[in-house]
Amino acid sequence: xxxxxxxxxRTGHSxxxxxxxxxxxxxxxxxxxxxxxxxxxxxxxxxxxxxGSCNGCELEIHALNNPYYNIEGLGIRFVASPRHADxxxxxxxxxxxxxxAVLAAYDATPAPKLVVAAGECACTGGIFSGSYAVCGPVxxxxxxxxxxxxxxxxxxxxxxxxxTACRAR
Numbered sequence: 625x626x627x628x629x630x631x632x633x634r635t636g637h638s639x640x641x642x643x644x645x646x647x648x649x650x651x652x653x654x655x656x657x658x659x660x661x662x663x664x665x666x667x668x669x670x671x672x673x674x675x676g677s678c679n680g681c682e683l684e685i686h687a688l689n690n691p692y693y694n695i696e697g698l699g700i701r702f703v704a705s706p707r708h709a710d711x712x713x714x715x716x717x718x719x720x721x722x723x724x725a726v727l728a729a730y731d732a733t734p735a736p737k738l739v740v741a742a743g744e745c746a747c748t749g750g751i752f753s754g755s756y757a758v759c760g761p762v763x764x765x766x767x768x769x770x771x772x773x774x775x776x777x778x779x780x781x782x783x784x785x786x787x788t789a790c791r792a793r
Contacts, residue, residue: 677716
């Protein structure tokens, strides 16, 4: 035990420096807030659907809600029901078991509805392409407005894809 404590005392600890104020996200934050209000005039409501992913994309989507990105403060919020959503954010390849649920969520979303495929699996099927349990990418089931590639895509790319879909509206 004492050997371990002495080793900790000798090696010290490595701290990661805090992010600088000139971070790319901080520069875009005000522009994004203004753009969302100009495009929609109100909050953008998103229903996120996991169609069979590995949860890597979901972790990046959750990062959008942390204090660093704070998309809720930008006028973007996640809702529990597709009936309240403007946009469906779908991750993962559409599995056979989720096909009916994805179609039901799409049908329940009021028009005009937007669909964003997030992640490599949702865009192309990824490593699951050709599997007996997968229907294919989201575009094989639903009309996709914007595809965000990456495995997983970083939060800034997710936000850019969401804004691109809103501009297409």
